[in-house]
Amino acid sequence: MLRYTFKRILLAIPVVFFISFIVFYIIQLPPGDYVSTYAAQMAASGDNMTAAEMDQMREYLGLNGSVIEQYAVWIKKIALHGDFGFSFNYNKPVTEVIKQYMGLTLVVSLVTMVFHYVVAIPIGIYTAVKQYTAGDYIFSGISFIGMATPNFLLAIILMFLSYKWFGDPLLGLFSSEYVNAAWSMDKVMDMLKHMIIPVIVIGVAGTADLIRVMRGQMLDEMNKPNVVTARAKGLSTMKILFKYPTRAALNPIVSTFGWSLSSIFTGSTITAIVLNLPIQGPVMYNALLGQDMYLAGTWLLFMALLTVLGTLISDILLAWLDPKIRTEFRGS
């Protein structure tokens, strides 16, 4: 097992490096650079920069070399000093910007994910056990409609309805008075309140898929002979359901967990933009738009790493969950 993991990690290193270059290249693909974005921003507020000023700025930001030169400088700094560069927009080292948003991003992602699994798995089981009943249709229907509605629109509509009915569109993650307040029970409750819409929007979208997978797996597993054996042993229906089909049906679902690793750290970008959530997604989107390239580059590199790692985790999880593969590794 260790050797396998080790080998996979070794293989992943060149991949990540390659990705990092592509990423860097892609960020610079759109015309313009950070300085032009900055100049445009200044111009919009009446501060016009001259071409000379812009060139000067490019020089001290190190933006006047070719993409390859810039990449070489950047990656060298990362490799030698663990320095990921700094964000032009935030005037802060990239790592600090990422740190600033990490906490809430994880909270939002994890709560959404918990919701996602906690809702989808029981419903998946329920709809499989009670196939073709009213409950099956209701749950499937809701989740399907959630899935079929574009996220951004669902978010806007929910926001508007919340405003219409309760007078509060629940923008952001906190009410104004709690944004800078110290953590307290009230603040947590306020946050949970503000998380209702994101959780519904982000959660519901993926839930439908998960319900469908879970339901399908359950239907498969429930027809397996080992369920009959278990019944013949005198086990209760519930015990059988959880010990045999559910456990087996969860395997492929648990193993896909690795795939969602990168999304945990970003959160849903478009939804977050619409709902004004202070999480990584929109920050990175703006970094990309504004060509804040070290921030965007570091972020994408991180994402690539997580995806590669996630694939690895998925594969290992799958192996680990399958006794057949597990024992093979134990044997060798």
Next chain:
Amino acid sequence: MKKSRILLALLIVISVIAAGCTNNNTAKPSASKTPAETKAVQETPVATNAGTGSKEAPVLATLVGESKLPPLAERLPSASDIMVEDVVDELGQYGGDWTMSWTGPGDKWAVGMPTEEALFRFNKEGTAIEPNVAKSYEVNADSTVFTIHLREGMKWSDGMPFTADDVLFYWEHMLTKETFGKKIYDAYYSVDPVTGEKALAEVKKVNDYTFTVTHKYPSVQFLERVAIDNKWFFAPAHFQKTILPEFVGEAKTAEIAKDWGFEDPKAFLVDTGYYFWLHQKIPTLRAWVATTDPNSDQFIMERNPYYWKTDSEGHQLPYMDRIVVTKIQDPSQGLLGTLAGDYNLKSFEAKDFTVLKENEAKGNYRVLLWTQPSWTSAGVQLNQTTEDLKLRQLFQDIRFREALSVGVDRNEVTEIVTNGLAEPIQASVPEGVFGYQEGWAQQWAQFDPDRANKLLDEIGLTKRDKDGFRTFPDGSDLTLTDIESSTNADTFLELLKKYYEDLGLKFNVKVVESGAFNDMKYANQVPMNTEAISVTNVAFRPDALVPLRVITPWFGQYGLYSETGGKEGVKPEGDVAQILDLWNQLKASSSKEDISRLANEIYKIHMKNQWQIGYAGPTPVPVAVSNNMRNVPEKLVMADETRGIGQAHPAQFYLKQ
């Protein structure tokens, strides 16, 4: 292990649901008002009434009581030098937050303008300057020596005295050394009326509260131009000395910059020297002082205990305790927040008017319509120096511009694009703004497609391609390309496309990211753009009307020519050359009358040429003001030169309890 995990998950779900339920119940009665109410309870007992009660905010009074702050009299300038701010309606009460939104620290001016304190500011009408940070001034007869008096006993927000030394420090160690990324402003140069040679002014300290600015040649407009170019002609010397490399050395500056989170010392100096109001550690003269990191989700500014203005009864301003700025990612969030009563004073685009107006009662606010000195709300500028020579020739042909102008039905544009809020008129100086010309608004404003076609034929654009579009006389493709940096004008451009193509002119729109747009402007790759000219007075700020720099799309490379002293760009000719000539005369003239006359001439040339073609008059700016926010003027001209909302003097806004 397993069970505990399930339990945990269950707990979270239950708490989410519980939160949902409790929220829904409490939210119904008055969700948005809660913060205001709690504030009210807290403040009412000490709320001032005119003539009675404390002369300072309760928060500060408490601090004074605890001896954490000197008493009010010691904080204000000496009695005769206190600036008394006129209130718009009535004397106010202390307390409350001014809640607003911005898109983050990049949106610096969203808080910069309303809180700005200039040495000299524009009067309410925006026609002349009046002292602000300065107490008064004297000018000699030929407008070369300006003696400026400061307010005795005035203090920075950290309690340190503000004196002429701060002005001189700024001049000597920052501006002339270009520490914060800006060149010495044009306002500080005077022009030899004969040779056109530029000379830098001299600044001298007379005493602690007096300094002089001496120009070599007359500079009649010096104060107005400083009020626009370099609003703050001072910096906290005692603070700047601790960070400038000149005083602490490059290494130390770099170290401090790192400490502040800046990788690059230059960026650090720009931010601390130019965008100082965003930083909590930098003393200012403003009514509110930053107290949080601008990168946080909520940026908060709190009252400056040493603010140097009072109302007529001697109550220290500002009335409101804080400015609370929430970061938003999309303008619609500002709108929705206002509808929900989250923000108590915010300006909007004209298209938001109806939805704002319909929800006035629900959101407990009122919508004011302020005006702007904009020439048009839906127009195009044709780049007179556009790259393609055939196109350039066409753009320079006045008949072509007339054809484009009369070929569009302005009634339809105002109906669809401006929601009926604008007049169907030509791009022109609005009435009441300097440079207004009789009849300009109606010039080429009548929809007359026949005349348009006749004009185009006259120019020689008679050939058509297989799709029926006009080509150049030599048969080559003729395409008008409009470059945009946002999708805001989409509807207008769609309409324009239809009208232009009805005239047989192929028209394309390309939207690029704003940074790329800026680059294209410099590279002379923007043949057409919808940017609107908006100027209070060309004499104060020539940028949009006189090709001095690469800024406004219509004059394109003419600006580069002036900027580089003729090394690059296109040499202005004809009317454009005349504008530049008039401008040079204006700069060197020694009387206000001359300046007015020359400025007016410039406007007339613009009227004649109509480089900016407008299809609808300017729209008003809807401003949503919460009903308890008072002393906000009903009418105001929103202009960059006069600092937008800043012109309304926010220090005297107050929240009625």
Next chain:
Amino acid sequence: MTTQAIRTEQPLLSVKDLKIRIQMDNGEMKAVDGVDFEIKKGKTLGLVGESGCGKSLTSRALLGINPKECETSGAVLYRSATDQPSEQLNLLSLDPNGKQIRSIRGRKISMIFQEPMTAFSPMYTIGNQIMEAILIHRTKNKKEAKRIALDMLGKVGISDQEKRFDQYPHEFSGGMRQRAMISMALSCNPELLIADEPTTALDVTIQAQVLELMRSLQADFGMAILLVTHDLGIIAQMCDEVAVMYLGKIVEQAPVKELFYNPKHPYTKGLLRSMPRLGGNKSKRLESIEGSVPMPINMPPMCGFYDRCKDRIEGVCNVRDVPKTQISEDHSVRCFLYSDPHGGESQ
């Protein structure tokens, strides 16, 4: 082993008029259609028939573990031989998921299956799955349960039990798995073991070993066996009594010797003829029964074997249900050849 003894003893389990119907898209399928038999304490009853004849459904119906879609009627009367006083229970009338029937499953009546690979869950160790039944029925103490399980593994001839206990099904060979399955079924000393094609999936040599094991364990534990198989050879080796099933009905039922030496039903005869025999005539080809088992969907009243029967009586066999004819006290058959074709017991 005298017939006298058998008769006087109360049957452990008697099945009366068992019917299983399944609703299909194209009609109602009578998968099991009025089956009666008895299983006596310590004896082995063989249920033989081609695949699809309903024998597996019948065997599972005894424990109520058929899928929901099977509509079951009739009675399965069970009287425990060890419980004192014992009362007779109709297993079919119990809630199929209820406590009562579950206390019988695995404890009094247990079952082994054809495919030991799929009958075990691949997710858990063999030990875990064996212990499960013990923990439900015999003891709550895990150590004790493990001891019993290890003991059982030993009894079925698995050496190195400690290690085997923690292995997964895929680490066992086919025969081993079936042994493990048997140990699981017998771990609670059942009174009746239902073995559904226990050796079909195994090699011939392993088959013999497993059958031998079952026989010896039967002797040790004194349990009754219901052996479901399609293999008459196994029947001959193992059973005391045989019921031949065809298309959901028992067409012939008799003590094993009687059936082999004196088959009555044309189907039984066909089956016997298709069986290879040691020392049989090598030049003679094995006979087979022509045709295949039809689907019992929307069947009109007729003999299900009619199409394939050499001795069919036109106008009799294909117009009426065939009544059961008692040839002797313990030999019955369903065939018009042995009953009065024009009346009698058929309704």
Next chain:
Amino acid sequence: MSTLPLFRRPKTAAIKPEASLDANYSSQWRLIYLRFKKHKLARISMVILGALYAIALFAQFLAPYGLESYDSKYVNAPPMMLRFVDADGKFHIRPFVYELKSGRDPETMRKIFETNTEKRYSLQFFAKGEEYKFLGLFQTTTRLFGVEQPGRLFILGTDAMGRDLFSRIVLGSQISLSIPLVGVGISFVIGLIIGSISGYFGGWLDSLIQRIIEIIRSFPTLPLWMALSAAIPPRIPIVTLYFYIVLIFALIGWTDLARVVRGKFISLKNEDYVVAAKIAGVGDAKIIMKHLLPGFISYLVVATTLAIPGMILAETAMSFLGLGIRSPATSWGVLLQEAQQIENIALYPWKLFPLGIVILTVLTYNFLGDGLRDAADPYKK
């Protein structure tokens, strides 16, 4: 789980003589068809989808107005009612609409519309409208329906430029319904080819392809969209833009399919019959085409069908970010992007109608995919 769901016939079928059911001898596709027929929801979905595609095909004929037809008098007009009974209670066989008069609320500047019950315009079939090219073949002015001139018919209201929303939805379906189809088609082909090569040949080639797939998959889609959109050259006609967008989707989408194909290949290539074919000297291409592909092609069709709704939603998301098609060219994404502005949701909620169509399409595709999957699975009852 099972490796070979379709190709392997039940063992019993081989020894059963002719008497048994025909179904056992039907082709794989016929079996799938038979099973699919039983899936009611999938069948209904198929009918709906068929109808939607028919609408897209005949969009110009079905839409009463063209894409560029607008009227400043009818900006943001609410949906109009087709009536049978007039204000006096008189019944008319031909449905009609009243004349719409527009004005503005002086207070809020909102457009207000009043029906003038004096003036009726009857619904006409095969009405004369703007000229268009029928199926790209010939010019005509006949449209399926309209109202008498100069009346106006806005079944679902109008947008901010006074364009008929119904017409825009109908015309937008051409882009919105075909982009995913073409995009999925391209990814299907790419995925199939690359996946087959990777799975069948294995070795270093497989490793390489897997790494490439891993790299592509490591990119969050958003920056990839942005970068690729930025790479689209300026001033391109709408058809070309459309093609680029399709390409972007396909380039991102093929990896999933390639993985599926590869997995199937790996599990199939060691099956006895494949080994047998190899030993018999059958060429690689033939083995792939004859022996391997048929084994799971139906599975791929299902995977492809289920990938379509994702692309429909992706198109709307791209429009939301301003990266996709732009007005006056119309797709549902463009319409939703317009609808999502707060003022539209607040003041002109009928602009959300396109959402209903998007949901309907996504749902029906999902149900269709589900039905196909159930049908393609032989272990399903």
